[in-house]
Amino acid sequence: MPESDTDDADAELPESTVERAERLTRLARDAVDDSEAEAYRDERADLLADHGFRARIRDDDTGATLVLYPEEWKEDGTIRPERIEDTGRAVEISLSGPGDPDEWDEVDEHNRGLVAQVREAHGDVHGDNASAFADFMSNHYARPMDSATSGEVEEFLGEYFPRNAWPSKEQRAVVRESIDLVFEAADE
Structure with missing residues (x-):
């Protein structure tokens, strides 16, 4: 944004x-x-x-x-x-720790806006990965994706993504790049 x-x-x-x-x-x-x-x-x-x-x-x-x-x-x-x-x-x-759960709607709206930017600029594979990251940050931390620490990114990549996102082979191959694209979109 x-x-x-x-x-x-x-x-x-x-x-x-x-x-x-x-x-x-x-x-x-x-x-x-x-x-x-x-x-x-x-x-x-x-x-x-x-x-x-x-x-x-x-x-x-x-x-x-x-x-x-x-x-x-x-x-x-x-x-x-x-x-x-x-x-x-x-x-x-x-x-x-987590953000304010009372602000979940605003946080999720912000995260979904970043997902839309990534999807529009880089396609569905990166968009789907960004969407999984949005689910993780919104639901587990109630915080914007672009506020994620390196530890939270690693938790997403190592635990949440393979177990909860049901990623395709294409998604797994580019997930780190997808996360970088989320942060790039937030800085625009």
């Missing part, structure tokens, strides 16, 4: 920017090379700086959470929550 900063005119931080920041964070966390991870974090910082925001990861008992907050909240390298008038300006995204 094309990135559009008009997707929510009232939002201080557009939803497309939040989604892209989450994706870059997940890519950085999954990167095997330190310089690759740093490149993703730099891209995220530039993206958020355009809107006057910064990012940090909060780790606690419930897992990791990406926190996107206004730059002006940081004073002398420290955020002082007691001095913040409207903490609702921050955006928090869980990086651990």
